[in-house]
Structure formats: structure tokens, C-alpha cells
Amino acid sequence: MGTPVFPVGYDVLVSRLRRAGCVWAEEEARLLVAAGGGPEKLAELADRRVAGEPLEYLLGWAQFCGERIEVDPGVFVPRARTALLVSTAVRVTGPAATVVELCCGSGAVSRILARRLTAPRLVAAVDVDPAAVACARRNLADLGVPVLSGDLFDPLPAAWRGRLDLVVANAPYVPTAAMVLLPPEARRYESPAALDGGPDGLAVLRRLAAAAPSWLAPGGHLVVEVGQAQVERFQAVLSEAGLVPSAVRDDASDATAMMGRCPVGMTGRRHEN
Template sequence: MGPVSPAQRDAVTGRLRDAGCVWAEDETRLLVEAATGPEMLAALVDRRVAGEPLEYLLGWAEFCGERIAVDPGVFVPRTRTALLVAAAVAVTGPAATVVELCCGSGALTRALARRLVTPRLLAAVDLDPAAVACARRNLAALSVPVFAGDLFDPLPVAWRGGLDLVVANAPYVPTAELTLLPTESRRYEAPVALDGGSDGLAVLRRIAVAALSWLAPGGHLVLEIGAGQVDEVRAVLTDAGLEATVVRDEVLGATAMTARCPADVAGRRNEN
């Protein structure tokens, strides 16, 4: 749009600040850049003041230095999830076979594609049709397939037992605590991307149990979890036959678990 006067910018910033936007000045700049004219700017500001996530208004979110397209309803990638990228890279060697579960926009796969050395395979999975469509847009240029389905179910059977890395920012918020989430999440993001069941571990537990069959010996599962879930998730992973390690980043306020598939996995699979 055309030039916006300092008075107009101040008015927008004031409205955003009054609505509780912590980074009101930055949001003003982004909304001004996104608007094609005064009417569109006013409409965007009204929607933001009403609580709609900024990323939906812009059509993208920044994650690990990249702009990731985000459609309405699709889980917005969080800054803290950069820990998953770092943790995954730390445990994954060259020419890895990598699958992202509960991929949402595909942000993790996009970031991993830039950081891993010549991955042999990249793929992503999500249950939500809106997320699958969004991820396919974000990953099209990388020719990464995005499967629609429940966790490992839609993956080719030939991949079973051969994955070097499975990474997932699966829902881990206990159902009773969903009301404590920010309004932006509660009202606008798909519940399937947030609700982790009664104890928050329903999806994580299913991933852990199935991972032993899909990981190659020495392969890793990497999960984002809540800071207070470490002991419970460690127990889930250990019971599933995986060797779990906690990873924290105090700056990001993030917690993750990496879980290694043991070298003697063939024997354990036979036991199961």
C-alpha cells in the first residue's frame, strides 16, 4: 500500500498494544506491509484486535529463519520448536531417512531439509486435511511427500524398520488444560493439533509404541514435550523399548526428548 503517516502507524500500534499485543510496533510494521490499501489495513487490525493470530493474517510464520505458509486453522509453528530441529540434527547422521509426524505446516521438515546433509528420504504426515494441504505447499519445492493419515499408518510398509529419524511436535496438552492456552490457540487452531488427551500423553504414547517397529537400529525418535512431563514421557519411551534422553533450552523455554532405538531391536521386536 502507499505511504502510511506516523500518526496512522501510531494509531495502529496503540490499538494493538491496548489489545495486549506485546510486540505491537513489530506487528504494525508487518500488517502495514501485508495490506494493499487503507481498507485492508483496517480490516487486518480489527481481526488482530479480536484475537486472530498474526500468522493467519499475514499468511506465514517465521520459523528457523524461513517464512512458512500457514493457513487458517493450521497449527502455527512456535519459536520454541527450534529445539526439535537442533536435537534432531544432533542425533542424525548423513543420508538419513526422516519422517515428521503430526507435521502441521511442515515447518520442521522444511528446517531439517536445510540442515541435514543430503538426506536420503524426507516425508511428512498429518491427520488434518487442512494441515496436509498447507504442508504440501510448503514442501513442494523440495519434492517431499506429505501423507494424509494417522501417524505411521499411511507410510509405505517398505519403510518399516528403516527410518533413521522420526520427529514430532505432537499434541501434548492435557484436555483439561486446553482452557488455559492463549485465546489465539483456543479459538483459532485446530483442537486435533493441541489436545493430548486426559494426561497429555495419548498421542505421544501411541507414537512411542509404534516407533520401535519403524526405526532402524540406532535410529532416533525426537519429541517436543511439556517441561513437567519429562518423567512420564521417559517412562513411556522406556516401556516402549527406547533409550530416552531429555534435552532442554532455557532461552527458548523448550523441552524435548530424544529416544534411541537399540541395536538389538530385532530381538525386542520379536518379543513384542
């Protein structure tokens, strides 16, 4: 096959993307061409990308753990580093696990867990952002996973207390003061609620850890993503909640996943308020 032909020239478009800071300019150019729509549509997409709009919003999907995940404008774009969160959850979770994903965004993590876990019971995904809920419902529709709207565990039926084998969440963990350091495409286009974790980045994660023991089955796990600098503080948070903490680090992807295991002697019923 020959080089794709652009109205303004392939090389010109690649140069524009590269000057705009797109590291993988050639690949992005090919994806924009493949999105179709003719020369005018392509020119529009190129202009929006050069202006900083995330490529995933222009394409309508993100590549994550080998699958295309639909992503709507404003919804958190799945990051490659979150593959560690998925692999860690798979490693600690047994067959036929009962799984809930909180702060689900597009539902990407649930979709990959459905493929990798043995006979999982993906009972729900939850997000507080209506745009994320709508997006996740499309991504999880063929799996029959209900996507609920609400804050953390709030939308879950009370009957599920003490019965979840895995609660997985890519909750916001960027400290508020560090939001200005994020890449412009994240800072300007993604929902702040999916990124801003409060003064030290742990505001949502603290609430998640405090509530998790009442929902986890004995031996069940809470698995989340954090920044490497937050590991020691979040270990203390998990311990204070009665969970047994541990961490996994992947330097290649600059990713850190943390687990909180519910001790076998602990029952969810003891932690109901």
C-alpha cells in the same frame, strides 16, 4: 525511510494493538502495513488482529528458524520453542538420514531439517488434518517431499518398517484440562487436534512411542517435544517401548525435547504385529 502512514494514524494502530495484548505492537503494525492491500484491507486486518486472530493467519506465513513458512487458517502455527526440537534432531542424526515427520502441521520442521541435515532423505511428512496436509504440501513441494494424510505411521508403506533413521514429531501434548489456559488466539483459532494431548497430554505421544520401534532402524531416533512436567512420565513410556530415553531442556525458550533411541540390537521386524 519515514514512519509508515496509516489511514487512522500509525500511533493509533500501535496503541490499539498494544491494548489488545500484542507485546510486539510496533513490529506487528509494520508487518500489517507490508501485507499491502490498501487502507481498507489494512483496517480489516487490524480489526481481525485486535479481535484476537493470530498474526500469522493474517499474513499467511510464520517466521520459523529463519524461514517464512506458509500457514493457513486453522493450521498449527510453528512456535519459536520448536527450534529446540529441530536442533536436537540434527544433533542425533547422521548424514544421509532417512527422515519422516509425523503430526507435521505446516511442514515447518521438515523444511528446516532439509536445510540443516547433510543430504537427508526426507521420505514423507504426515498429518491427520486435511487443512494441514494441504498447507504442508505447498511448503514442501519444492523439496519433493510427499505429504500423506492419516494417523501417525498408518499411511507409510510397510516396506519402510525398520528403515527410518529419524522420526520427528511435534505431536499435541497439552493436557485437556489445561486447554483453557492457552492464549485465546491458540484456543479459538488453531485446530484442537493439534494441541489437545488427552487427560495427561501424552495420549498421542504414547501411541507414537509404542509404534516407533517397528519403524526405526537400529540406532535410529524418535524426537518429540513435550512439556517439562511430562519428562519423567514420558521417559517411562519410551523405556517401556524399548527405546533409550533422553531429554534436552532450553530454559530461555521454555522448550523441552525428548529422544528415544532404538538400540542397535533391536530390529523393526521384531516389533511388527
